[in-house]
Structure formats: C-alpha cells, structure tokens
Amino acid sequence: MLKAAGAALVLLASILYGWQQKNALAGHVAQLYALKELLEMLSGEISYAKAPLPEAFTGIAKRQGGPFQEILLEIAGKLEDSSESLDGIWRKTWEAHREKLLLSPEELKLIVELGKNLGYLDIQMQLGHIALYAGRLEGKIAKANGELAVKQKLYQYLSVTGALFLILILI
Helix, strand or coil: CHHHHHHHHHHHHHHHHHHHHHHHHHHHHHHHHHHHHHHHHHHHHHHHHCCCHHHHHHHHHHHHCHHHHHHHHHHHHHHHHCCCCHHHHHHHHHHHCHHHCCCCHHHHHHHHHHHHHCCCCCHHHHHHHHHHHHHHHHHHHHHHHHHHHHHHHHHHHHHHHHHHHHHHHHC
C-alpha cells in the first residue's frame, strides 16, 4: 500500500513539474509578444502623440498592463525624479526586474540595448532604432514559437517516462 502511494506521489510530482515547465515556455513566448507590443506602442507614442518619454511609458503601462507595467511605471517615475540618464535608468530597472521576467539573458540584453538609443536622438532615429529592435525581437519570437511545441511535448513525455523509470527503480 505504501509503495503504491509513493509511486503515485512520484508520478504526480513529475507530471506537475512537466506541466510547470510547459507553462513557463508558453509564458516566455507570451512575454516576447508583450514586449513586441510594447515596442509598437512606444513607436506610436513617439511618432503620433509626440509624448515625452516619461508620459509615454506611463501611458503604455496603463494601457498594456501585463508583465512590464511595473517596469515602465518605475522608469517613468525615475525619469521625472532623477537627473540620471535614460540609458542608466532603463538598464538598471530592467536588470533589477530580471528575476520576474521569463526572458533569456540574450533577450534581456536586446531590451537593455534599446535604452541606449531612446530619448536623445531625433524622432526618426528613435523610430528607426525601435523598428530595428522590433525586427530582432521578431526573430526571437519565431525561434521561440518553433521550439514551443517541440519542447512542450518533450517536457510532457519526459516527465511521465522519467517518473515511471524512477518508480521501477524504487520498487
């Protein structure tokens, strides 16, 4: 009886771990799409509304919500209260929230680099840089989408077969 209960617990824990990994992958892709939407909204705020960056970040945060709302509001607040450069504030804020994000270090580096080209160039140059980073992000999204289905199935199958293998060893 105890062996059966232990085996069921091992199987359940393994299945839940595989499920959690599947959801983390889906969350990663969702964050990449939200990041692309953020860049598109920022581009619109700069080109059409001609809003100052703190105002643009606040507006985007309130409209978009989601995983980047806190980051954008923090950047907007620091820009209004601090004499530090946008690049420094942008970099420090994104890196401070690294733990909460499901982005890879390469993707985070891409977003941090965007901050170097915001705020001091003319509107056309800023829009060009945003479009450049949006294009790079599109490549990351395509790669993540391609891996998503394969890795989700892999996590699903490995969690179950790993649990069954462990149960056989323990029994």
